Amino acid sequence: MTKAVADSSSSLIQHFHSFFVRHGSTMKGGGRGKEPPVAGEVTGKRPKRKCLQWHPLLSKKALDFSEEEEEEDEEELEKQPELCGQDQGLQQVQCGSTTEEAEEDSNEQRARRPMNAFLLFCKRHRSLVRQEHPRLDNRGATKILADWWAVLEPKEKQKYTDMAKEYKDAFMKANPGYKWCPTTSKPLKSPSCQPVSSSPRKKVWSFSSNSTKDSTTAKKVPKTDSMPQLNFAMADPTKMGGLSMLLLAGEHALTNREIPSSTKPSLPDTASEGNSFPGDEEEMLSGTIPNRVPDITESRVKAAPSPQAESSLSAAPEGKPCRQSALFQLAEMCLASEAGKMEPVECEPEDSCPTASLQQTSGRPEGKEQAADRDDCPPSPHTSALVPSLSSVTSTSTDAIQPQLSSQNTRVKNKSKKKEGAKSNDNDEIPCSAKKIIKKCSNAESNVDSVFSTIEAVAKGAWKDTEEKPKKKIQSSLSAGNSGGPKKKSKPRVKTPVKEREEEMEEDSGQCGQYSSSEVEMKEEMADASPKAEAEEASIGSSELQGSAAEAHQSPGSSSPAKLKEEDKGKERSSDGTCDSNPENHGSRKSERSCKGALYKTLVSEGMLTSLRANIDRGKRGAFRGSDHDANWSDDSWTVSQIGPNNPKKLKKSKSKDESSQGLGKLEEEFERKFNSLPQYSPMTFDKKGTTVAKKKKTDSPVVPEEVSKAGKGPSPSQKKTSFHKIVRKHKHKKEKPGAVDKVVQSDSSMLDSASKAKSCAPVAITCPDVQGPASMEMLVGSQKRKARKTKITHLVRTADGSVSPAEEDKTRDLNQEEDKKPLPQNLCNDKGCYSHPRGAEEAERSTGPPELPAFFSLAALAEVAAMENVHRGQRGLAENQKKELGQTPVLISCADQ
């Protein structure tokens, strides 16, 4: 026994560690080189990943929440999470099934923090930003996003805020005890929350604590049942021993099957929870359980036989082959090595199986279909059946798709890991399963191995068993449910055939996914989309021509009904924006927005060099985008455009997204749906907003068009205004504060020129800083609001001639800002004077004669270029400094002059 126990323990450990190992070996080994989650985990640095990402679904379960506004999302979402969360260790693992990561985390498994509004916003708009500024790196994109966010109207922001809140609420429900910082468990603060668990951060998360403490509370919730149990199991290794014992005993019994009964009874809650699931037990299970990881399921199944599991047995069996003893299964697997179907059933703890199961479930998100539900293993066939469109698509474009997948796999990141798992599974499933099978077979060969495996399984099962056997079943079902991957794909495809085509062509599904996210909306969108898609294609075709062609399209597009809900404004604006229409303008426009170093680069590349560079760098995509963008952006339909255009990047993103979504499964989908439903705003919109926002606020509605049009085409003055607005906007946002901003904005909107001047004095200060900010600020490390971090400080240090203490740095920074502000204000007052600063320059360009490069601008650009080069060389510090200096200088000068 002891031995067995030891073994079991070891096995368990492995499971836990498996994260590391597996990921590392499997995942990475498999395909992805990029991220070695394992290593990361091991290092511990990134606890984050470890944490499972929380899905609304999770909360759902736990919550009951039906009440919540978002019920749909949450509910569905909740399910999974709950399982995972609750089970924690096991669940995690299980959950992991959904997401491999989770598995790894098993122990820790902390959930990830829910995203805040800003992050949601970023997530939703980052792609747009990137499209607009292909060259821009994420950092730059983030900055822009921040700008946008700052500009975003409260109303619009509110949506994100609400979503974030909901998300958070759901999350908290799901994880009552969840603490953002694990610290709670450990008082140690500084290190952060490290944890309890060996691994510093990750694990710590609340879960563990929750499990114990919260578990009761939180768990209280019906569903969670499994959680608590799991927790226990996780916690004690000793249990393992017990398990092992059980196993032994169980083995005899293995053969036995469990009781057929469905354990549902225990589930009721879950069932109840699963609103969507009507009555089918199976469905319910699948629906509810999504969380469960396949592994668990399997283990469970195996375990079921075990004595303890008796109840579990019942669950396990559900009739499927799964029920048989693990050994038996193994044997079967060996036999069936190839049979894809079999695989899933047998799947071991490994990801693949789970995924497979998940997929199936995902296939039927709602679980309506009972048939599948039960089987964890359900074969892909179901999925295919479920998603006809998808299947069709795949069939058609399988080639394309696979490549994508592969690429995706390669890309995996931390997150992607999870997702990856899901996706990979999809694709790989078979292969993986085969592999697994093989492995198992080998195992089977040696009794010992088989036993060992069995033990493990039992152990797992035992844990669960402890809590609820029924749940096991559920879990299994859940696991099945989890796989959302397929679903998502299916959805997108379903949504719009056209899109599908595009996807195929483009390869990227991500966009589609996003779009598609909202099924409901989809219909509408589809209608719109088709036209858009056409437009896009056309635009693509004419990518080079972009400007003209795009515009032409745009106009039509604008006419097309865009559903963009709120975005209408944006559309209009965008259309207006299009006014800018000139390619140059576009470029300038962009640059204006960003103003920051990266932007400058972009500007230089795009604006200055124009297409040449851009095309080269970007490749067709870039060109395409650029054109599209402009066109699309300007158009109301930019949203559509998003969907349409695929970029390599996008692909990646999209993939990742898809993956993630897939992994989540239905629940996730819904969540995504909501997420998708969140309005995206075109860059134009923001620009306009910058300008118009004030108006909007005033009028609230449609301010944009006029101004926009003006800005775009309008006389120089108007343009200036826009730029000015933008500046203001930035100021505002930098300075922030809505109130102030608003005021400022209004002034702008109303009219900066005369009246504003007066105000400008006050505002100016702000604006100036902004202006400078962009140039110099960007160089400056942190956001204005936040102090520079240590790391950042380092940067700053350079300023000090050598030694700059942080404080000094700050001071310096402040001084700079102040200086900037002061001078700038003057500039602002002057209006034109201000332009000296990068943005101003840009604007100046537009408005005035040398549209292309104002002196300042050119200087700045040069500086940047130089800086860039330097950077490449590796002399970043210098480069940056130079940049800063350059940037600042001009500004100062201008100010001074004025």
Next chain:
DNA sequence: CAGAATGAAAC
């Protein structure tokens, strides 16, 4: 892996 941003939570 750092880092850019914002926000929320925990100290």
Next chain:
DNA sequence: GTTTCATTCTG
């Protein structure tokens, strides 16, 4: 007030 960490992804 400060520190973490959530997302994304380039360099």
